[in-house]
Amino acid sequence: MSTRLPKKQMWIVAASFAVAICFGIAPAANAMHIMEGYLPISLCVFWGVIALPFVIWGFFSIRKIVDNNRRTMPLLAMAGAFIFVISSLKIPSVTGSCSHMTGTGLGALLFGPAAVAVLGIIVLLFQAILLAHGGLTTIGANCFSMAIAGPFVSYGLYQLGKKLHWNKKVNIFIACTIGDLFTYCVTSFQMAWAHHSNVGFAKAMVTNMAVYAATQVPLAIIEGLISIVIILALENYATDEMKSLGFIEA
Amino acid sequence: MSKSNKRTIWICIIACILIAVIPFAYGSKHGATFGGSDDAGGELVKKNDSSYKVWTEPILEKAIGGELPGEVESLLFCVQTGIGVGILFFFLGRFVERKKLGKEDQEL
Numbered sequence: 001m002s003t004r005l006p007k008k009q010m011w012i013v014a015a016s017f018a019v020a021i022c023f024g025i026a027p028a029a030n031a032m033h034i035m036e037g038y039l040p041i042s043l044c045v046f047w048g049v050i051a052l053p054f055v056i057w058g059f060f061s062i063r064k065i066v067d068n069n070r071r072t073m074p075l076l077a078m079a080g081a082f083i084f085v086i087s088s089l090k091i092p093s094v095t096g097s098c099s100h101m102t103g104t105g106l107g108a109l110l111f112g113p114a115a116v117a118v119l120g121i122i123v124l125l126f127q128a129i130l131l132a133h134g135g136l137t138t139i140g141a142n143c144f145s146m147a148i149a150g151p152f153v154s155y156g157l158y159q160l161g162k163k164l165h166w167n168k169k170v171n172i173f174i175a176c177t178i179g180d181l182f183t184y185c186v187t188s189f190q191m192a193w194a195h196h197s198n199v200g201f202a203k204a205m206v207t208n209m210a211v212y213a214a215t216q217v218p219l220a221i222i223e224g225l226i227s228i229v230i231i232l233a234l235e236n237y238a239t240d241e242m243k244s245l246g247f248i249e250a
Numbered sequence: 251m252s253k254s255n256k257r258t259i260w261i262c263i264i265a266c267i268l269i270a271v272i273p274f275a276y277g278s279k280h281g282a283t284f285g286g287s288d289d290a291g292g293e294l295v296k297k298n299d300s301s302y303k304v305w306t307e308p309i310l311e312k313a314i315g316g317e318l319p320g321e322v323e324s325l326l327f328c329v330q331t332g333i334g335v336g337i338l339f340f341f342l343g344r345f346v347e348r349k350k351l352g353k354e355d356q357e358l
Contacts, residue, residue: 084334092274096282132308195299237345
């Protein structure tokens, strides 16, 4: 009896090896949020106060979504899990350093940007407490950049693209990519605002953008592509749930 | 799933792999270290604001009295990935199963 696998199964094995190799060779390194203690107390409080209303809004928004249609619960869990997965993968970038994606664009397109504030802060808390990555004192700033500013931009761009009748896949790609990139532009702004006494704000902004945003460009493109894949899969296999969210026209 | 959507998915997956692998393969040959961009961010703070003193450290590092060992850190990051992948593909698998059984009108 031949032990040779059928052609289709061989392809699956080859693809799984390719994925394993890609993740296996990614060098271990800290990825990026603003680290514990790297913002002065006044700014920690400032960003915390700004982020708080969005988190509260997000909490009520999620409650409303769940109350209106319990069928969308698995999708909400998947959007949260997507942020979990994506923000744990540190990918090498063209600048010679590593960073990770945010994964918040998908949730913003499906459930609106406010809901993502809650999903995002859960991930940030996990990373800050268990991984020494990001920080509890800087959670307001990190929440604002990753779970509020980025998702709002993604959502806004997607709605704009919809009005302009862009191709849906292109629209998803642009919204998620730019949203991810915007997160790191906001992080650059937050860092430049806090730390510019030696060089002035403008120069600090440019140098921070070079570190944070430039590293992020290829990663943002990957996030846009993965978001398309997930949404196409959901549209095919969870059509009713996507319709009830209003993502597919009924 | 339509043929064009299947094609799009494969193109996206291949593009993702290339975007991640090419900079690494090229950079490694040219001496890039691929440290975290927050390490570079920390250096930048020293340069842009030399008078600033970091006033607290991560709660976990306080608890264990030092920096988290790299191996343990990668383990914890894997735990995070594992939790996420588990939830994501558990539900996706259920959706696929439901469609195959022709029970799409039923709640998951």
